[in-house]
Amino acid sequence: MTHLETIGPEALRADMVRALHDQDAITSPSVAAAFTAVPRHLFAPDMPLERAYDLHGIMPVKKDVHGLDISVISAPHLQAVMLEQADIEPGMRVLEIGSGGYNAALIQEIAGSDGEVISLDIDADVIDRARQHLDTAGYTRVKTVVADAETAVVGLGLFDRIIVTVATWDIPPSWIEALTTAGRLVTPLTVCGTTRSVAFKRDGDGLLSLSYRLCSFVPMQGEGAAPDRKIMLRDGVALQTDDPQVPLDAKALDRALAGDRLERWSGAAYDLPDELEWFMTLNLPAPARLHASQDVIDSGLVEASARLGVAALVSADSFAYRTRRPNSATGSAGFESGVVAHGPHAEELAAQYAELLRKWATDYPRRGAATIRYVPGPAPDVLPQGTVRKCHGYVDVTWA
Ligand SMILES: C[S@@+](CC[C@H](N)C(=O)[O-])C[C@H]1O[C@@H](n2cnc3c(N)ncnc32)[C@H](O)[C@@H]1O
Numbered sequence: 001m002t003h004l005e006t007i008g009p010e011a012l013r014a015d016m017v018r019a020l021h022d023q024d025a026i027t028s029p030s031v032a033a034a035f036t037a038v039p040r041h042l043f044a045p046d047m048p049l050e051r052a053y054d055l056h057g058i059m060p061v062k063k064d065v066h067g068l069d070i071s072v073i074s075a076p077h078l079q080a081v082m083l084e085q086a087d088i089e090p091g092m093r094v095l096e097i098g099s100g101g102y103n104a105a106l107i108q109e110i111a112g113s114d115g116e117v118i119s120l121d122i123d124a125d126v127i128d129r130a131r132q133h134l135d136t137a138g139y140t141r142v143k144t145v146v147a148d149a150e151t152a153v154v155g156l157g158l159f160d161r162i163i164v165t166v167a168t169w170d171i172p173p174s175w176i177e178a179l180t181t182a183g184r185l186v187t188p189l190t191v192c193g194t195t196r197s198v199a200f201k202r203d204g205d206g207l208l209s210l211s212y213r214l215c216s217f218v219p220m221q222g223e224g225a226a227p228d229r230k231i232m233l234r235d236g237v238a239l240q241t242d243d244p245q246v247p248l249d250a251k252a253l254d255r256a257l258a259g260d261r262l263e264r265w266s267g268a269a270y271d272l273p274d275e276l277e278w279f280m281t282l283n284l285p286a287p288a289r290l291h292a293s294q295d296v297i298d299s300g301l302v303e304a305s306a307r308l309g310v311a312a313l314v315s316a317d318s319f320a321y322r323t324r325r326p327n328s329a330t331g332s333a334g335f336e337s338g339v340v341a342h343g344p345h346a347e348e349l350a351a352q353y354a355e356l357l358r359k360w361a362t363d364y365p366r367r368g369a370a371t372i373r374y375v376p377g378p379a380p381d382v383l384p385q386g387t388v389r390k391c392h393g394y395v396d397v398t399w400a
Contacts (some may be wrong), residue, residue: 009041012053016076019055023265025080030088034109035080042137043073043102043130053122061100061202066155069218070128074165078197081213082111085199086161086186091115095156095178097149098165098217099189101130105139107163109311113141120145120152122222124340148222162270164188167195167217170390173376176207183208188217189372190226191395192281193240193289196374206393209372214274233257236293237302239312240318243388246286252317256343257301263323264350265338268361269331270324273349276337278324278370279360282386282397284353288314290321301342308386315351320344320353337361364399372397 017035020026026035041052044059051057053076061071083106088094090112099121108117121127124146131144145152150163153174162179164187171187179185184208185200197215200207214255219226230240233254242250269346270276281287290312292302303310312321320341327336337357341350364370376393388395 001308009039009049009053012049013040016053016055020076020080023055023077025055025077025079027082027084030110031080031083031106034083034106035076037109038102038105038139039137040073040076040102043100043105043133045133050175054217059100061129062123070221071100071121071123072218073102074217079103079106080184081164081215082165082197083107083399085197085211085213086163086184087199088115088161093158094118094161094163095120095153095159096165097121097153098129099126099144100165101133101137101139101142103141103163103165104130104144105134105137108139108142112358116143117141118143118145118156120147120149122146122148124289140288145236148224149175149220150222150224159183161186165217166220167226168224169219170224170392171374171376172224172392176205176376177204187317187376188215189395190242191397192242192287192311193228194281196278196372200372200374204375205376211368212278212370212372214278217253223231229310236296237306238291239314240291241288241314243287246288246314247280247316248288248314249316253314253319253343256318256346260346262341262346262350263338264326264341264354265325265336265353266357266361267330268337268358269365270335270337271331271333271361271365272367274367275364275367276322276357276360277311278397279364279399282370283356283359284311285311285385286314288319289314290319311344312345313349315343315345315349318345320346320348320349322353322357369396369399371400 051369056075056154088110091114093116096119099119104119127146162185168187188195196212198212199210230252231248289309290306294305324335328334339350339353373396379394386397
């Protein structure tokens with residue numbers, strides 16, 4: 001028996017809460033109390049205890065036919081961050097979109113005996129499982145609903161808080177309309193394949209961000225699923241985009257990758273990669289996301305920045321993406337940002353990319369420099385940089 005196996009769930013839970021505190025994921029007494037009260041292991045009884053209480057560990061619930069997760073119980077760290085962003089108070093009416101049971105139980109703890117929690121999921125198997133575990137853990141007051149969140153929020157009444165726990169490419173008007181005047185929507189908003197958990201307040205008919213944090217979620221299913229184009233350049237190298245204007249020619253871009261590699265250094269500090277990545281994604285004129293497998297990275301063909309996906313600037317026959325190298329002269333983080341580019345227009349794309357790297361490092365190298373607006377309704381024909389067209393409206397991101 002290992003040391004961990006001899007520790008009971010209460011001690012593991014107390015350790016988890018302490019660590020979430022130390023990492024600033026938990027910042028309020030109410031969220032700390034909820035994580036202390038809810039027995040997380042009861043929502044994944046097959047999971048070893050130490051995995052159930054792993055700060056960054058997800059608990060798998062359901063996979064698709066390709067073996068990819070379509071439902072998981074999210075990691076405690078991310079749940080804590082989002083609950084803090086939501087700022088739930090006792091007595092509130094809260095809707096959780098995307099169910100698993102555990103997070104709904106945390107919300108019920110915070111909303112208290114006068115609060116009301118509805119947890120909604122498109123998948124009846126997920127709801128059956130969540131219902132069973134909620135009842136076992138004593139959270140019989142949480143209501144569970146099987147429905148597609150794209151259309152099902154109409155008719156559920158007004159909510160003080162809506163917390164979405166599935167990647168959201170667009171925001172249906174009914175989610176905004178279901179918020180009380182002082183209501184808050186916390187949702188993992190995806191732009192060109194990269195996602196931030198955004199806490200929004202109402203702003204007229206639309207939404208205005210209060211905070212945002214890097215996150216990753218399983219994809220939305222049903223009517224609100226993200227439009228996505230993905231091409232494989234070769235085994236282990238893919239480019240994806242949700243921007244219909246971006247040309248994605250697999251043959252031409254693989255030819256570019258097989259050809260010469262151009263490296264240009266920005267002279268600027270590489271720091272806060274999640275903030276930098278958000279800026280690049282919103283400001284590149286033709287953004288896509290470059291992914292490479294570990295094998296391809298180990299072979300030296302593509303930089304390590306592409307392992308979890310990196311913003312790429314793409315033209316019909318060339319592309320450029322960011323990398324970094326040690327250089328303590330550029331700042332305290334000890335790295336300089338740079339660009340790797342391939343194809344006949346590599347020089348031109350690298351120069352454009354490097355200019356943006358320098359702009360971010362000079363003007364916005366800090367957390368929370370972006371303000372995100374969601375504007376419902378038709379978008380103007382010509383959108384300024386930083387603005388992204390969606391189906392129900394558009395996202396407008398500005399930096400200050
Ligand atoms: C990450 S899981 C939810 C985790 C959960 N909140 C927890 O306790 O940690 C995301 C869930 O969203 C659900 N989902 C996907 N598309 C949906 C949709 N259109 N409407 C409602 N639920 C959806 C999936 O079935 C999946 O169970």
